[in-house]
Amino acid sequence: xxxxxxxxxxxxxxxxxxxxxxxxxxxxxxxxxxxxxxxxxxxxxxxxxxxxxxxxxxxxxxxxxxxxxxxxxxxxxxxxxxxxxxxxxxxxxxxxxxxxxxxxxxxxxxxxxxxxxxxxxxxxxxxxxxxxxxxxxxxxxxxxxxxxxxxxxxxxxxxxxxxxxxxxxxxxxxxxxxxxxxxxxxxxxxxxxxxxxxxxxxxxxxxxxxxxxxxxxxxxxxxxxxxxxxxxxxxxxxxxxxxxxxxxxxxxxxxxxxxxxxxxxxxxxxxxxxxxxxxxxxxxxxxxxxxxxxxxxxxxxxxxxxxxxxxxxxxxxxxxxx
Ligand code: SF4
Numbered sequence: 001x002x003x004x005x006x007x008x009x010x011x012x013x014x015x016x017x018x019x020x021x022x023x024x025x026x027x028x029x030x031x032x033x034x035x036x037x038x039x040x041x042x043x044x045x046x047x048x049x050x051x052x053x054x055x056x057x058x059x060x061x062x063x064x065x066x067x068x069x070x071x072x073x074x075x076x077x078x079x080x081x082x083x084x085x086x087x088x089x090x091x092x093x094x095x096x097x098x099x100x101x102x103x104x105x106x107x108x109x110x111x112x113x114x115x116x117x118x119x120x121x122x123x124x125x126x127x128x129x130x131x132x133x134x135x136x137x138x139x140x141x142x143x144x145x146x147x148x149x150x151x152x153x154x155x156x157x158x159x160x161x162x163x164x165x166x167x168x169x170x171x172x173x174x175x176x177x178x179x180x181x182x183x184x185x186x187x188x189x190x191x192x193x194x195x196x197x198x199x200x201x202x203x204x205x206x207x208x209x210x211x212x213x214x215x216x217x218x219x220x221x222x223x224x225x226x227x228x229x230x231x232x233x234x235x236x237x238x239x240x241x242x243x244x245x246x247x248x249x250x251x252x253x254x255x256x257x258x259x260x261x262x263x264x265x266x267x268x269x270x271x272x273x274x275x276x277x278x279x280x281x282x283x284x285x286x287x288x289x290x291x292x293x294x295x296x297x298x299x300x301x302x303x304x305x306x307x308x309x310x311x312x313x314x315x316x317x318x319x320x321x322x
Contacts, residue, residue: 021067024068027069028073029069030069030070033065036062038065039060039061039074040090040091041088041089042091051082053082053083056083057086064090074092075092075094076092076093076094077094078094078095078096078097080099084096101160101161101184102173102176102177102186104121105121105184105187106176106177108121109169109170110173110174112167112170117167117168118142119165119167120138120165121160121163121164122134123161125220126162126217126220127218127229128211128216128218129216130207130211130215130216130295132206132210132297133152133162133207133211133217136196136204137152137162137163137164137196137201138150139204140164140194140196144194146192147194148166148169148193149164149165149191149192150163150196151163151188151194151195152217153196154197154214154216155198155217157217158184158195160184162216172191209297210297234264235259235260236258236297237256237257237259237296237298237299237300238253238298239254239255239269239301239302240252240253240254240255240299240301242301242304244304245271245302245304250271254299255268257269259294260293260294261292261293261294262281262291263291265279265294266279266290266302269302275288277302278305280300280303281299282298282299283299
């Protein structure tokens with residue numbers, strides 16, 4: 001069904017062809033042209049006279065048509081403060097939310113109550129967070145029943161957003177949010193915290209080998225951070241080939257290569273990763289998704305259909321493969 005903006009499609013009303021951000025190549029295009037007024041809601045704009053937010057709102061509404069995205073695919077999300085009334089004034093989907101670490105931690109712990117004893121909390125902007133780092137931090141709570149929070153103090157900073165918390169802290173976390181005491185330190189004041197500095201973290205030999213600089217705690221906040229992250233070399237992984245994939249001059253391996261995804265690993269060894277090929281990640285996770293991410297130290301087995309079948313018949317394959 002064609003998308004509309006409420007102003008109808010017709011001659012001279014087609015979506016514009018230019019001005020599209022390169023990063024939106026995978027986002028569906030609008031089928032009709034939008035203008036700034038399409039993004040104005042029926043809500044009365046209520047800011048102080050002369051507030052700069054008026055200009056920002058106007059610029060935002062004028063810019064949105066340039067994205068060439070259907071209005072119903074636009075979501076405006078705001079945090080706190082006067083400016084965060086913006087979603088009400090934009091005719092799109094929107095969310096006027098709260099922000100901060102404490103509500104997110106409290107919400108997560110509450111959601112896990114009755115389902116788990118321990119939660120690992122991480123923010124979403126840490127692209128180099130390594131599974132070995134998570135295991136290292138979680139092990140503190142496994143080995144010490146008297147500890148409520150395993151808090152890394154890595155690269156010189158407390159890292160409450162790559163830490164492990166007992167789910168039993170949910171009540172205290174919720175109360176602190178209600179009291180508007182939003183810093184994680186307030187929660188730490190009320191429970192037993194074990195900190196792990198760089199040396200303590202790297203006492204785990206696997207973590208020390210696979211993430212020696214503790215890049216697990218690096219976060220990406222700016223376009224420059226993002227560009228720097230993309231410019232890093234892909235992680236070193238080990239790949240083995242099985243079945244007919246070893247024919248035609250391709251040795252089975254193991255091959256140590258650099259690849260950020262399963263698809264990248266296949267390309268590095270000229271494996272045609274089509275429906276006849278299955279990948280097994282770290283001996284367990286079966287995937288045919290080229291975009292499956294890899295981290296340093298991962299192993300990838302590529303199995304042709306005949307090899308996968310043979311391993312299942314012989315009992316060496318994992319049930320549920322494919
Ligand atoms: S930010 Fe808020 S308080 Fe400040 S001028 Fe704008 S509306 Fe008024």
